[in-house]
Every structure is written in structure tokens, then in C-alpha cells.
Amino acid sequence: MCRNGFWFVMLCIALLIFSCSPLFSGESVSSPELPPGPMQAKANTACSECHDTGIIVQQRLNKASWTKEVDKMVRWGAVVDPKDHDALIDYLTANFGPAKPDYEAPRTRREKPKK
Amino acid sequence: MVATSAVHPLLAWSSTEAVPVPEKDGLILRSFRFLDLEMPAEYFNSWITPVPHFFVRNHMHEPSTLDPVAWRLNIGGEVERPITLSLDELRKFESHNVTNTLECAGNGRAFQKPHVPGVQWQRGAVGTARFAGPRMRDVLMRAAVKGSGKHVMFRGLDEVPGKVPPFIRSIPIEKAMDEDTLIATQMNGAALTRHHGFPARALVPGWIGAASCKWLTEIKVLDKEFEGNFMNPGYRLPNRPVQPGEVVKPEDTHPLTALNVKSVIAAPSDGATLKPHTVLVQGAAWAGEADIVRVEVSTDSGATWQTTQMGSEQSRFAWRLWSYQWKPLKSGDYVIMSRATDNQGRTQSATAAWNPSGYLYNAIDQVKVHVS
Numbered sequence: 168m169c170r171n172g173f174w175f176v177m178l179c180i181a182l183l184i185f186s187c188s189p190l191f192s193g194e195s196v197s198s199p200e201l202p203p204g205p206m207q208a209k210a211n212t213a214c215s216e217c218h219d220t221g222i223i224v225q226q227r228l229n230k231a232s233w234t235k236e237v238d239k240m241v242r243w244g245a246v247v248d249p250k251d252h253d254a255l256i257d258y259l260t261a262n263f264g265p266a267k268p269d270y271e272a273p274r275t276r277r278e279k280p281k282k
Numbered sequence: 283m284v285a286t287s288a289v290h291p292l293l294a295w296s297s298t299e300a301v302p303v304p305e306k307d308g309l310i311l312r313s314f315r316f317l318d319l320e321m322p323a324e325y326f327n328s329w330i331t332p333v334p335h336f337f338v339r340n341h342m343h344e345p346s347t348l349d350p351v352a353w354r355l356n357i358g359g360e361v362e363r364p365i366t367l368s369l370d371e372l373r374k375f376e377s378h379n380v381t382n383t384l385e386c387a388g389n390g391r392a393f394q395k396p397h398v399p400g401v402q403w404q405r406g407a408v409g410t411a412r413f414a415g416p417r418m419r420d421v422l423m424r425a426a427v428k429g430s431g432k433h434v435m436f437r438g439l440d441e442v443p444g445k446v447p448p449f450i451r452s453i454p455i456e457k458a459m460d461e462d463t464l465i466a467t468q469m470n471g472a473a474l475t476r477h478h479g480f481p482a483r484a485l486v487p488g489w490i491g492a493a494s495c496k497w498l499t500e501i502k503v504l505d506k507e508f509e510g511n512f513m514n515p516g517y518r519l520p521n522r523p524v525q526p527g528e529v530v531k532p533e534d535t536h537p538l539t540a541l542n543v544k545s546v547i548a549a550p551s552d553g554a555t556l557k558p559h560t561v562l563v564q565g566a567a568w569a570g571e572a573d574i575v576r577v578e579v580s581t582d583s584g585a586t587w588q589t590t591q592m593g594s595e596q597s598r599f600a601w602r603l604w605s606y607q608w609k610p611l612k613s614g615d616y617v618i619m620s621r622a623t624d625n626q627g628r629t630q631s632a633t634a635a636w637n638p639s640g641y642l643y644n645a646i647d648q649v650k651v652h653v654s
Contacts, residue, residue, distance in 0.1 A: 198314060217443040219315040227397040236399050244444025265397055275319060276300035277307040277334060 199224045199270075206251065206258035213245045213255070223263060225270040230260045305475050307334040312401050316340040317477065321406035326548035326566045329595040329603055330381070331409035333470055338477045339386045339407060341449040341512070342440035345497050350481045355421075355465070359435070359502035362426035369481050372465065375416030380462045380487050381597035383410045383568040387490035387517060387538050390634070390643025396527050398640040405546045405647070408568070410600050413485045414468040419459040422503070427455065431503035434458035436484050436495035451517070452508035453486055453493055457539075462487045462599065465498065487599035488571035490538045490641075492517055513537060519637055526636040541570030542644040543630060545577050545604070545622035552649040561608045563590075565647070568601035569624035576623045577604040583617040584632070584646070590620075610653040619648045 198219040201207050214223060217240075228236065233256050241247050247255060301311050303319065310320040319338040325331065350369050358364035386407035388400050401407075422434070435452040442448050457463060466485040467474060474480040479496030486493035492512065507513060518535035545567035550556060563581075567574045578587040593603030610616065623629040634645040 217446065219313065221311065221313045222318075222401065225312065225402040226399060227402075228399055229396070232397075232399055243446045269392075270402070272310050272312055272320075274300050274322075275303040275306045275309045275311055277303070277305065 202262050204258050204262065206255045209247075209251055210255060210258060213247050214240070216245065217243070221272070223259070225272065226259075226263045227265050227267055227269075228260070228263065229265055230256060233259045233263075305334060305477060306338065309335065309337070310404075310406065312403065316342060317344065318401045319477075320403055321409055323405050323546060323548055324551060325406070326546055327564060327603070329410060329593060329600070330470060331411055333411070333472075333475055333478070336409040336411060336469075336478065337386065337407045339401070339491055340440065340477075340496075342442050342446070344476060345439040345441060348439070348476060348480055348497070353481050353499070355482060355499060355501065357421060357425045357501045357503075359504055360428045360431035361422070361503050362428060363424070365421075365425050367421070369467075372416060372421075372467065372482065375420050377414050377468075378417050378462070378464060379412060379414045380464055380466075380485060380599060381410065381412045382485060382487040382599040383408060383541075383601040384491050384494060385541050385544075385568070387492055387641045388639065390645075391640030393643055393645065394526075394634070394636060394640040398638060400639060407491075408546075408601075410566075410568075411469050412471065413464055413466040414471075415464045415466040415482065415485070417461060418463045418465055418484070418501075419461065421465060421501070422458060425503075427503050430505045431455055433504045433507050435500075435502040435504055435508045436498055437500035437502070438479070438483075438495045439497035439499050447511035449495075449512055450508060450510050451492060451495065451512050452504060453489070453539075454507075455503070457486060457489070460487075465501075466494075488540050490517065490541060492538075507537070516639075517641070518639075519641055523635060524637065528638075530638050538641055540572075541568065542642045543567075543569040543572065543574070543622050543624040543626075543628040544644040545620040545630060545647055547618060547620050547647050547649050550618070550649060550651050553651070554649070555652045555654060556610070558610055558613060558653050561610065561651075561653075562605055563608050563618055563620075564603065564605040565620055566601040566603050567620070567622035569622070569626070569628065571599070572624040572626045572628065573598075574602045574622055575625050577602070578621045578623075579606045579608070580619040580621070581608050581610070581616055584619050587621065613654050614652070616651050616653060617648055618651060619646050621646045 312318040317340045325335045355367045389403045389407035392402040392404045433452040464485040482498045484495045515532045517538045520530045547565040567577045577590045590604040590606040621630045630646045634643045
């Protein structure tokens with residue numbers, strides 16, 4: 168009984184890990200890593216709730232445009248502590264400003280739909 | 283470096299690795315969540331775009347469940363008889379076919395200078411498919427639109443995260459009642475796939491892709507234009523030409539409707555090295571509700587232009603393929619350009635009109651090649 172219980176718990180843990188996997192959820196996969204910086208973690212948390220980081224890393228915006236975007240996203244539910252607001256905009260402008268080289272996006276390959 | 287979440291570092295992808303996406307092959311991944319996929323320029327060589335190569339533009343999460351048996355389409359608002367249709371009931375309406383070039387309003391946004399926010403589409407947020415399904419006017423006529431009905435709103439089943447406004451837009455009643463505006467259930471002879479709006483989508487031919495709501499579940503006739511984020515401030519153009527970078531007030535804008543005149547070069551590819559033999563320059567050109575009458579090619583950076591051969595396949599709202607046999611006379615670097623003209627007298631120019639969201643970009647297309 169005890170042995171069965173152990174394997175039941177192990178199975179639950181395995182299922183939990185697998186179900187959190189992007190491959191299982193259908194969100195398999197691709198989210199570019201944000202560059203290191205004081206706001207890296209907070210940008211990940213605030214932005215990735217709704218969308219992956221791919222849409223961020225392809226932008227080449229000046230500070231005024233990043234400010235407008237961040238403020239729009241806050242209105243749309245992104246959680247940004249007011250004390251982080253300016254630093255987050257500076258981080259995005261520094262890493263994804265107009266002078267940065269173009270982002271090279273990956274290609275897709277066909278994956279059979281899940282039955 | 284492209285990685286998955288920190289929980290699964292072993293599942294990381296590099297930007298050189300292809301990302302698996304159901305049904306979609308060789309497309310450029312602009313965004314995974316929400317899914318935005320662009321067709322590479324080399325796929326512009328087919329009059330009908332195969333579904334695996336057809337671009338995807340999602341504003342929200344795709345519906346988590348799509349049960350064709352449980353699915354219903356509600357038609358209400360300014361109508362005498364609100365109705366609800368199942369998929370089987372929708373299929374009993376006479377089906378109509380429309381071959382349509384569907385283009386995202388933001389296609390080409392990446393070329394705008396200064397840069398503007400949004401998905402950084404280059405050339406391929408566009409494709410041509412044979413759509414089929416009931417005419418929207420037949421369904422609206424069964425519901426009997428009141429005289430007060432001036433606009434028609436579409437709601438899809440896409441799922442909205444956070445406090446993001448739902449992706450709801452409307453079109454004028456005249457366009458909804460056009461004989462070619464459909465409630466499409468088929469694409470290229472098969473049922474719509476999940477990424478393209480299964481089981482039914484609006485198909486508003488010649489207009490920006492955002493008008494053709496996917497996963498359609500509600501059609502509501504309104505006495506005025508729908509008021510929501512994706513009608514205002516989204517998907518609008520300035521009423522007058524503006525300087526690049528200029529701030530434009532919402533009240534100085536109007537909603538986007540039909541597509542621009544535009545051409546794209548499919549081959550040779552940008553940066554190609556060519557042998558000094560005959561080179562086939564080819565591509566596609568489209569003009570929304572208008573007809574392409576001419577596509578010209580320049581192989582000398584725009585100094586002179588030659589008329590191209592137009593493909594034989596054509597349909598009212600579909601792009602035309604074009605080609606030109608070019609014989610480079612000597613080795614060197616060349617800039618090849620394409621320029622389309624439509625029957626409304628619109629011609630592509632060297633620069634596109636800048637606007638704050640980078641909509642309807644249609645500057646002359648160009649690729650740089652080296653002949654050696």
C-alpha cells in the first residue's frame with residue numbers, strides 16, 4: 168500500500184512536470200531569452216503573462232514609443248510596480264532601440280496536429 | 283539564442299533551429315504566443331498559397347476548444363429576427379467561392395522608418411486562397427436587417443488575456459451585403475484549419491485581414507460603427523499625409539478598409555549571387571478591390587523600367603503573378619525593383635506614406651543581387 172502510494176505520488180509529480188512543459192501545453196516552445204540587465208526578470212514576469220518575448224525582441228523603438236507601449240500594456244493588465252516603470256522603459260530602450268541590428272526570426276517546421 | 287522557460291532549459295531552441303508548429307512549414311516565426319507567422323518571399327511563386335505556407339495573424343490566444351457540434355453562430359442586433367445557426371444549418375445555405383488575397387494591414391511595417399510598434403512583418407503577411415461558404419448577405423437577409431442597421435460587428439472565439447480589449451471590429455453594412463463577402467467555412471477546398479478560423483470566419487475580400495474575423499461566433503448589426511480598441515485607435519490611418527514620427531490625434535484618423543496597390547519580388551532573393559545568364563525575375567502584385575493593370579521591373583536601381591509578363595490566372599480580389607526575363611550584360615551589383623499600377627491609377631512610389639502604426643506599407647519593392 169505504502170509502496171503504491173509512493174509510485175502514485177511520483178506519477179503525479181511526473182504528470183505535473185509534463186503538463187507544465189511547453190511541448191505538452193501546445194505552447195511548445197519558442198521564446199527568445201531577454202538580455203541580462205536589472206529589469207530582465209521583471210520584464211519577463213510583466214510581459215510574459217500575456218505574450219512571449221518574441222514580440223519584444225523584434226521591436227526597434229525609441230524611448231517615447233517604448234513609454235507608450237509599456238503604459239498601454241499596464242492598462243491592459245501588465246503588472247509593473249510604479250517604482251520599476253522608468254527602469255523598465257530604459258531597459259527596453261537600451262536593448263531594443265532603433266540603432267540595434269535587426270532581429271533574425273526562426274522558421275517553423277510542420278508538426279503533426281495532436282489527435 | 284532562443285530558449286524556452288527557465289523550468290525547461292533542455293528544451294531550448296536556437297534561432298537557427300526550426301520551431302515545430304502544427305500545419306505550418308517553413309514560415310517565419312514573428313511571435314509564438316500569440317501566433318504570428320510570415321510567409322517567406324520565395325513562396326510568392328504560387329497563385330494559390332498552400333495552407334501550410336499561408337501566413338497567420340492572431341491578436342489573442344486561439345480558442346482552447348473548438349467543437350464543431352457545439353459551435354453556434356448568433357446573428358442579432360438591428361435585425362427583425364435574431365437567429366442562431368449550427369454548423370450544419372450554416373452549410374444548408376448556398377455556398378459561394380471567392381479567391382481572395384488576404385493581407386495583414388501591418389504587412390511591411392518593418393520597413394517603416396522611424397520604426398513603429400507592432401509585429402515586424404516584412405513582405406509575407408499576405409497570401410491568396412480559395413475561400414468558400416455562404417454569402418454573409420444571405421444569412422443577414424434571413425435575420426432581416428432593420429433600416430437602422432448601418433454596420434456589422436464580428437466577434438470570434440479567441441481568448442483574451444488580462445484586461446486586453448477583445449478583438450472585435452465592424453464593417454459597413456454595404457460591404458457586409460456585398461455578393462462576395464462570405465462566412466467562409468472552407469479554404470483551398472478543405473475545412474478551415476484551426477489557425478485560419480475553424481469552423482467559420484468572416485471573409486471580407488479586398489479589405490485588410492483584420493476585417494475577416496476568425497472563429498466567428500457572433501454577427502451583430504449595429505446602428506453605428508463599433509466602438510472598441512481595434513476600431514479606434516487601432517487600424518486607422520491619418521486623414522492627411524504626416525511627417526515620419528509625427529504624433530497623430532485619433533480624431534484626425536479614419537478606419538482602414540481596402541488594401542493598397544502593391545507588388546513583391548519572389549525571386550531572385552535579396553542578397554543572391556547570380557550567374558550571368560538569363561535570370562527570371564518574378565513575384566506577385568495585388569490591389570485590394572482594384573485590378574492590377576501593370577507591373578514593371580527595373581534592374582538599374584529605378585533608372586529605367588520594363589513591363590513584365592502577367593500570369594494567366596486571375597480573379598477579382600486575387601493577386602496576379604508576374605515575371606520578367608532579365609539578361610544581365612555584365613558582372614556587378616544590381617538593385618532589382620518592382621512597381622505595380624492598378625485600374626484606379628494608383629502606382630507604387632519609392633517611399634510609402636508613413637503612419638504611426640505602419641499600416642498599408644506599399645513602397646516599390648527591391649532586392650540587391652550580385653552577378654558574377
